[in-house]
Amino acid sequence: MALTDDKRKYYQGILDNTRHEIEEIDVEIEEELAKVKDRLAELQNSKKAAKQMYAAACVRLGVPNDLEEEGEEGES
Numbered sequence: 001m002a003l004t005d006d007k008r009k010y011y012q013g014i015l016d017n018t019r020h021e022i023e024e025i026d027v028e029i030e031e032e033l034a035k036v037k038d039r040l041a042e043l044q045n046s047k048k049a050a051k052q053m054y055a056a057a058c059v060r061l062g063v064p065n066d067l068e069e070e071g072e073e074g075e076s
Helices: 006-063 066-075
Strands: none
Touching: 006 066
């Protein structure tokens, strides 16, 4: 069954609009992923700084650094 010109235009409009909507969603996904990656980097830097402070406190107190072993296992 062949489509009339009106129906063909109708369905072509749906294709075009939906493709545009998908492209917009893809852009939004990429933007959100970039935000998450930036936040993860911030958290990792904060954790690294906190671990350095913890290690220094352990040295000053003369106690073993119990996080040192945990960090080595987690980073392997």
